[in-house]
Amino acid sequence: MFARLTSGTVVGIEARLIEVQCDVAGGLPTFQIVGLPEKEVSESRERIRSAIRNSGFSFPAGRITANLAPADVRKGGVGFDLPIALGILIGSEQLPAASATHLYVGELALNGDVRSVAGILPLSLAAADRTLDAVVVPAGNVAEASLDERVTAYPVASLAEAAGFLRGDDGFAPHRSDAARLLERERGAIRHDLGDIRGQTEAKRALEVAAAGAHNLLLVGPPGAGKSLLARCLPELLPPLSFAEALEVTRIYSIAGLIESGRSLVTERPFRAPHQTISYAGMVGGGHGIPGPGEISLAHHGVLFLDELPEFDRRVLETLRQPLEDRSILLSRSGVSVRYPAAFALVAAMNPCPCGFLGDPIQPCSCSIRDVHRYRRRLSGPLLDRIDLFVEVPRLPVEDLFANRKETASFDVRARVEVARRVQWERMSEADGRFSNAELDADGVRSFCRLDEEATTLLRRAVARFGLSARGHVRVLRVARTIADLTQADRIEAAHVAEALRYRAQLHAVSG
Amino acid sequence: MSLSGVDAEKRACAFLKERGFQIVARNWRSRFGEIDIVAREGEVLVFVEVKARETDGFGGPESAVDAAKQRRIVSTAAQFMQEQACDLAARFDVVAFSGGVPRLHRDAFRAG
Numbered sequence: 186m187f188a189r190l191t192s193g194t195v196v197g198i199e200a201r202l203i204e205v206q207c208d209v210a211g212g213l214p215t216f217q218i219v220g221l222p223e224k225e226v227s228e229s230r231e232r233i234r235s236a237i238r239n240s241g242f243s244f245p246a247g248r249i250t251a252n253l254a255p256a257d258v259r260k261g262g263v264g265f266d267l268p269i270a271l272g273i274l275i276g277s278e279q280l281p282a283a284s285a286t287h288l289y290v291g292e293l294a295l296n297g298d299v300r301s302v303a304g305i306l307p308l309s310l311a312a313a314d315r316t317l318d319a320v321v322v323p324a325g326n327v328a329e330a331s332l333d334e335r336v337t338a339y340p341v342a343s344l345a346e347a348a349g350f351l352r353g354d355d356g357f358a359p360h361r362s363d364a365a366r367l368l369e370r371e372r373g374a375i376r377h378d379l380g381d382i383r384g385q386t387e388a389k390r391a392l393e394v395a396a397a398g399a400h401n402l403l404l405v406g407p408p409g410a411g412k413s414l415l416a417r418c419l420p421e422l423l424p425p426l427s428f429a430e431a432l433e434v435t436r437i438y439s440i441a442g443l444i445e446s447g448r449s450l451v452t453e454r455p456f457r458a459p460h461q462t463i464s465y466a467g468m469v470g471g472g473h474g475i476p477g478p479g480e481i482s483l484a485h486h487g488v489l490f491l492d493e494l495p496e497f498d499r500r501v502l503e504t505l506r507q508p509l510e511d512r513s514i515l516l517s518r519s520g521v522s523v524r525y526p527a528a529f530a531l532v533a534a535m536n537p538c539p540c541g542f543l544g545d546p547i548q549p550c551s552c553s554i555r556d557v558h559r560y561r562r563r564l565s566g567p568l569l570d571r572i573d574l575f576v577e578v579p580r581l582p583v584e585d586l587f588a589n590r591k592e593t594a595s596f597d598v599r600a601r602v603e604v605a606r607r608v609q610w611e612r613m614s615e616a617d618g619r620f621s622n623a624e625l626d627a628d629g630v631r632s633f634c635r636l637d638e639e640a641t642t643l644l645r646r647a648v649a650r651f652g653l654s655a656r657g658h659v660r661v662l663r664v665a666r667t668i669a670d671l672t673q674a675d676r677i678e679a680a681h682v683a684e685a686l687r688y689r690a691q692l693h694a695v696s697g
Numbered sequence: 698m699s700l701s702g703v704d705a706e707k708r709a710c711a712f713l714k715e716r717g718f719q720i721v722a723r724n725w726r727s728r729f730g731e732i733d734i735v736a737r738e739g740e741v742l743v744f745v746e747v748k749a750r751e752t753d754g755f756g757g758p759e760s761a762v763d764a765a766k767q768r769r770i771v772s773t774a775a776q777f778m779q780e781q782a783c784d785l786a787a788r789f790d791v792v793a794f795s796g797g798v799p800r801l802h803r804d805a806f807r808a809g
């Protein structure tokens with residue numbers, strides 16, 4: 186007998202609904218899965234057979250064929266276990282037919298338990314877009330599945346339970362999403378407070394400017410000065426995630442299988458700190474079959490922190506250029522092409538030299554001039570071009586370390602950042618979807634970065650004296666615009682330009 | 698105690714009948730090999746391999762009937778279905794004797 190159910194598979198950031206057709210017919214006992222399954226789908230046969238037998242059903246004799254339609258979509262993941270098992274039970278008349286407006290997804294364990302799968306959020310959103318009535322998902326995924334209020338999600342913990350749902354047994358209630366309340370409760374929590382870091386006033390100010398204008402940042406300083414701690418604070422200096430942004434981030438984490446069981450929404454801005462040995466595929470995305478998201482997409486709406494920048498593979502760093510411009514990445518493989526969002530703030534950190542102590546007042550540097558030059562040459566020029574703020578993070582002087590001074594708290598910095606962001610938003614909302622000063626193009630700089638007289642004189646002197654290039658000049662203007670926005674100044678003043686020039690001055694320290 | 702092959706097959710038939718199987722054929726041969734018992738259980742055609750020899754506890758019936766033997770049985774079964782123009786669902790069972798006691802292993806192996 187023939188049975189059909191609705192399921193789905195994730196292709197990149199989107200999900201496609203898939204019809205699972207099962208035919209149980211006469212003939213020698215065989216079990217085939219057709220319709221462009223990836224290896225993990227074909228392997229599901231053994232799981233399905235054991236799960237059916239261990240759930241009080243019999244695995245039917247004869248020829249069993251499961252077809253996943255449409256046949257031209259590559260199907261990965263293990264979520265087809267449950268619908269195929271149910272299809273076999275329907276096809277062998279052990280269960281009544283299933284409604285086509287219910288989506289079934291889940292991995293089966295040999296004992297019939299339903300295990301959580303990756304990519305539930307995109308699947309449930311696709312179900313809602315196609316106005317299906319309900320999704321039947323692993324119990325561990327139900328919170329994530331019901332994030333969108335249009336989705337009715339039923340949790341099942343075992344094949345036997347899913348069969349009960351299909352038979353129309355009593356006692357099944359849809360899961361109620363608490364995502365909006367969860368976000369309200371958790372958003373804006375500060376776990377890494379600038380106020381807990383002593384000294385480093387200049388670096389903290391640079392973080393504030395970076396957060397306010399979405400500028401990329403490079404911290405240079407000896408080991409142990411606090412570069413990583415400072416970077417870790419940046420996500421919480423940014424305005425808290427909106428629900429739509431949180432949903433976007435959650436979608437990526439769902440596909441990557443990084444949502445913990447029972448958790449639903451990602452409520453914090455991501456902070457990703459990949460190791461220096463990371464591969465190309467790990468950074469931008471890839472893997473076998475349908476390419477998965479990389480670190481730059483996992484850092485979407487958050488911060489990508491590259492510690493020990495010169496130690497990264499140069500080719501890996503070069504691949505960051507294009508996503509830094511486009512704020513997304515296109516991954517093309519044979520047969521599939523997927524685009525993942527990648528709008529992240531870049532924070533890089535490095536030592537001034539290989540030993541780390543060049544310029545340190547106490548510890549002497551043990552590097553030769555050649556070592557230092559070689560170290561700096563490893564930096565990718567085009568990547569440095571996309572960094573607006575260069576900041577020195579020196580060793581903390583003893584008096585700062587023991588000072589009992591009250592440090593600026595992240596909460597206050599974020600309040601200023603939010604104001605500056607709003608100013609930018611209002612100024613730019615008419616201009617083509619750009620919302621931050623860092624994104625201003627030449628036209629934008631011309632129309633929005635107006636200097637007062639004193640500021641103009643200062644900038645002109647700096648251009649002449651330091652040999653500032655045209656590009657460097659534009660960068661100084663953008664940063665100055667952000668600094669002015671932090672004080673809600675309409676015109677850029679000399680003090681703003683002076684501060685912006687300071688963030689540029691450190692550039693010579695890294696571009697050896 | 699070890700049974701002779703013929704004795705074992707006789708006892709297996711009686712054992713299957715007790716369990717409601719109808720015997721369709723015995724020792725059905727093709728050029729690929731032989732099937733000990735062909736039976737029907739309800740709407741399912743069952744090809745039964747009888748293992749008389751003790752398998753001294755190692756492995757289940759799937760390992761008692763090795764891969765080459767399984768292939769021969771499957772090919773023979775395919776020919777049986779074709780000759781009889783049978784469109785029933787089919788299954789491969791093994792009746793194995795352990796200490797002289799028969800045990801039925803349903804769906805012991807599959808055609809592919």
